[in-house]
Amino acid sequence: MTRGQDGRSGSRSQSGGRRPSQGQGQSRNQGQNRSQGQGRGRPRPRRDEARTAAYDLMRAVDERDAYANLLMPSLLRQRGIAGRDAALATELAYGTLRGLGTYDEVIAACSDRAPEDVDPPLLDAIRLGVHQLLRTRIPAHAAVSATIDLVRLRVGDGPSRFANAVLRKVAGRTLDEWLEIVAPPASDDPVGNLAVTYSHPRWVVSALRDALGGDPGETAALLEADNERPRVALVARPGRATVDELVEAGAERAAYSPYGAYLPEGDPGSLRAVGEARAAVQDEASQLVALALTRVPLEHDRAWLDMCAGPGGKAGLLDAVAAQRGARLLASDAQYHRARLVWGTTRDAAVVTADGTEPAWRPGAFDRVMLDAPCTGLGALRRRPEARWRRDPRSVPELTALQRRLLVSALGAVRSGGVVAYVTCSPHLAETRDVVEGVVEGVVEGVVEGVVEGVVEGLVEGAAADVGGVEVLDAREFLPEVPDLGDGPYARFWPHRHGTDAMFLALLRRR
Numbered sequence: 150m151t152r153g154q155d156g157r158s159g160s161r162s163q164s165g166g167r168r169p170s171q172g173q174g175q176s177r178n179q180g181q182n183r184s185q186g187q188g189r190g191r192p193r194p195r196r197d198e199a200r201t202a203a204y205d206l207m208r209a210v211d212e213r214d215a216y217a218n219l220l221m222p223s224l225l226r227q228r229g230i231a232g233r234d235a236a237l238a239t240e241l242a243y244g245t246l247r248g249l250g251t252y253d254e255v256i257a258a259c260s261d262r263a264p265e266d267v268d269p270p271l272l273d274a275i276r277l278g279v280h281q282l283l284r285t286r287i288p289a290h291a292a293v294s295a296t297i298d299l300v301r302l303r304v305g306d307g308p309s310r311f312a313n314a315v316l317r318k319v320a321g322r323t324l325d326e327w328l329e330i331v332a333p334p335a336s337d338d339p340v341g342n343l344a345v346t347y348s349h350p351r352w353v354v355s356a357l358r359d360a361l362g363g364d365p366g367e368t369a370a371l372l373e374a375d376n377e378r379p380r381v382a383l384v385a386r387p388g389r390a391t392v393d394e395l396v397e398a399g400a401e402r403a404a405y406s407p408y409g410a411y412l413p414e415g416d417p418g419s420l421r422a423v424g425e426a427r428a429a430v431q432d433e434a435s436q437l438v439a440l441a442l443t444r445v446p447l448e449h450d451r452a453w454l455d456m457c458a459g460p461g462g463k464a465g466l467l468d469a470v471a472a473q474r475g476a477r478l479l480a481s482d483a484q485y486h487r488a489r490l491v492w493g494t495t496r497d498a499a500v501v502t503a504d505g506t507e508p509a510w511r512p513g514a515f516d517r518v519m520l521d522a523p524c525t526g527l528g529a530l531r532r533r534p535e536a537r538w539r540r541d542p543r544s545v546p547e548l549t550a551l552q553r554r555l556l557v558s559a560l561g562a563v564r565s566g567g568v569v570a571y572v573t574c575s576p577h578l579a580e581t582r583d584v585v586e587g588v589v590e591g592v593v594e595g596v597v598e599g600v601v602e603g604v605v606e607g608l609v610e611g612a613a614a615d616v617g618g619v620e621v622l623d624a625r626e627f628l629p630e631v632p633d634l635g636d637g638p639y640a641r642f643w644p645h646r647h648g649t650d651a652m653f654l655a656l657l658r659r660r
């Protein structure tokens with residue numbers, strides 16, 4: 150996994166070039182690698198299935214842009230790795246991918262070469278070793294020798310000497326001790342300090358901090374939560390499954406969503422309700438933003454639209470609620486293969502492939518519209534271990550322009566008095582507050598004029614701000630069971646507050 154310029158979480162100059170003196174860093178590991186004799190007569194390297202699988206996954210992420218969480222299950226299955234070995238392989242790969250921003254700083258401090266000058270296959274193996282040394286209870290000698298064997302098998306004998314030298318130095322200190330050395334002081338560079346400490350790109354730290362109002366303590370809590378593996382959340386689609394059914398199958402009732410449950414262990418696909426698409430894996434905040442849209446009282450309530458529906462998580466829930474109310478959902482996505490997935494999550498909905506910015510429906514046709522907009526996904530970093538390094542801040546302006554156009558189109562699709570939910574799984578202010586305020590103020594660059602009659606100026610402040618053509622509802626009022634959703638009128642979910650993805654919800658009513 151390479152980190153681009155913008156994604157870099159720090160550099161040697163940031164950490165002031167502070168290097169541990171030679172000889173330091175060997176106490177914990179001294180002599181532990183003697184069995185790794187050099188040169189001839191060296192024992193053949195042993196292949197460790199869990200570590201090899203973790204390493205191969207990291208290489209696939211780097212070389213083929215693979216998604217770790219999608220590839221890992223099939224890789225484990227193909228190799229017949231199960232049980233504790235599968236858990237170890239997954240923990241090592243995901244943990245290393247998440248932590249590599251920190252680990253590269255430590256590697257830089259232990260080597261004459263900057264990480265970007267190290268051959269990527271070798272660098273990945275060293276990162277895997279550093280993760281074991283600094284974040285697991287694997288004994289140092291086992292972590293080092295297993296990594297050296299891995300390097301010899303996958304990269305070569307020569308590079309194993311470099312890896313050995315680096316890892317022996319790394320092993321001499323704890324993670325906290327290394328952070329004292331490699332993270333820039335918070336007083337000089339608060340963003341850099343958080344970026345190195347919690348292994349996030351600087352620009353992501355800045356965006357998340359701004360979204361949290363600048364509070365450094367809360368930003369740290371969020372970044373820490375991003376490094377945890379999320380619990381498996383389930384939704385029981387109403388009228389099709391019940392939470393009781395999921396609880397009987399081993400799940401625990403969710404804290405907030407009336408349709409939610411958490412599965413502490415096991416494969417959710419093995420649950421009967423999930424196999425029959427009556428229930429599904431779905432983040433609790435995703436459930437709640439969809440429910441909030443359905444809870445806004447409307448006199449006439451027949452036609453619902455999910456404008457960016459693929460792969461169909463929210464559409465599955467909206468479809469089930471609509472069926473209970475005698476309403477009908479149209480689920481649409483610009484991409485055919487994404488729209489096709491919605492067939493699997495819905496029963497009664499009509500599903501089409503359509504570009505939301507060029508509506509395939511007549512204006513004002515719908516009572517409720519869900520716009521779950523394409524976004525940077527900065528709120529779902531827990532789910533994809535490598536995602537934080539892949540996101541590019543240069544994509545933000547392009548995304549926000551699309552989000553504005555889609556929101557204008559969504560407001561055009563809803564009838565007078567109808568309601569639009571604008572949702573992102575990103576808390577970035579540019580993608581959330583600024584998009585809504587921009588559209589409400591009528592500042593929409595490059596949008597066909599007149600798509601939405603009556604979208605007029607007005608600043609969104611406080612609860613239920615009335616802004617002429619569009620009324621911004623206080624979204625929190627439709628989620629009374631959830632605390633700490635922010636100052637309104639939007640609802641903001643956070644991993645460190647709610648145990649969910651960071652998700653943004655604005656509810657807009659056409660006048």
Ligand SMILES: C[S@@+](CC[C@H](N)C(=O)[O-])C[C@H]1O[C@@H](n2cnc3c(N)ncnc32)[C@H](O)[C@@H]1O
Binds near residue numbers: 459503505523
């Ligand atoms: C955040 S995802 C939606 C997730 C979905 N609502 C769910 O809960 O499973 C955004 C979706 O928007 C779609 N999309 C992107 N641009 C679009 C456009 N111009 N019109 C319609 N859909 C679009 C993408 O293909 C993607 O499936």
